[in-house]
Structure formats: C-alpha cells, structure tokens
C-alpha cells in the first residue's frame with residue numbers, strides 16, 4: 001500500500017500515545033524505515049505488521065486498532081490533507097455514502113498504482129443503506145467499520161454499522177448495513 005497509510009499509523013500512535021510508544025511499535029514490528037514516503041508503494045506486509053504490532057504494544061485487539069485507524073484516516077488524514085476530496089464526496093452523510101463507489105477514482109489520479117477497494121450500494125432507504133465491499137486484500141473489515149464511523153462523525157451524525165456476509169457468484173463479501 002502507499003506509504004501514506006503507514007504514515008497514518010505512525011501519526012496516530014505518535015499523537016495519541018507519544019513518540020516512545022511509536023518506537024516500541026516500530027521495533028517490535030522489526031521495521032527499519034524511520035519515515036514513510038506518502039507516494040511510495042510499500043509491501044502490504046509492512047502495513048499489516050505495523051497494525052499487528054500496534055495492537056500488541058497498546059494491549060488492544062487488532063480489530064479495535066483497525067477501527068481506530070479507520071476513524072483517524074477520515075478525521076485526520078482525509079480532512080486535514082485531502083479536504084477538497086472529502087468535500088467533493090458529498091454534501092451530507094447519505095450522499096457521501098451513495099457516492100462512495102466513485103471516491104477512489106479521483107484518488108487514483110494522484111496515486112496511479114492504487115489498488116483501491118470497490119464498493120456497491122444497495123437497499124437505499126430514508127435512514128439506512130447497505131454497502132458491499134470488495135477488496136484484493138483480506139483482514140480489513142474492521143478498518144472499513146472505522147472508516148464508516150469516521151464518515152458519520154465528519155457529518156456530526158451518529159451511525160450504527162452492522163457487518164453481514166453475503167455470497168454472490170460463489171464468493172463471500174462483506175456487507176455493511178448502515179443506520180442513521
């Protein structure tokens with residue numbers, strides 16, 4: 001994944017737990033890079049090893065860390081560094097979620113080797129909808145949950161996220177039922 005994701009892990013830990021904790025996470029993960037370059041592609045194992053190490057050092061589950069990272073990604077990385085993309089994503093929560101399938105098309109213009117997730121929207125009702133999530137990677141379900149909570153907070157709206165699994169054409173994918 002692009003270094004910006006590893007950078008977000010580093011920033012989250014440094015700002016919320018301090019530089020010493022970050023050093024522990026980095027050493028425990030046996031990562032030698034002292035800085036991550038946003039626009040360089042790193043092997044996915046770097047990101048997964050850092051997340052696993054962070055959960056271990058902070059004595060929380062990997063799932064809890066991924067949720068925290070998802071929220072941080074939206075509220076800090078997204079809003080601070082890419083605010084115009086977040087604004088272009090939609091004027092309110094529902095619109096933003098309905099537009100989600102197109103979100104990374106714009107991001108791909110800056111990060112052209114991006115391997116983004118795919119989203120499909122279904123069952124749109126007044127206060128709920130379903131998001132179908134397809135990825136080339138596994139293990140990121142709770143990251144998506146955190147991202148969705150982050151999007152809710154961005155619009156100052158409390159949301160509920162329920163994870164469901166659905167089989168389609170013999171493959172299983174995650175579905176998120178969002179209520180607000």
Ligand code: HEM
Pocket residue numbers: 001002004005077078082085086100103104107111113114115116117134135136137140143144147148151
């Ligand atoms: C301006 C804000 C955003 C930027 C700059 C951004 C950028 C990225 C980048 C660089 C990656 C790593 C993929 C790679 O390097 O191949 C990524 C992955 C991902 N993004 Fe975004 N993204 C943004 C917003 C969002 C939003 C709003 C969502 C959904 C709510 C989202 C969902 C994901 C997911 C789930 C992944 C993991 C990849 C996978 O599932 O395979 N992102 N994004």
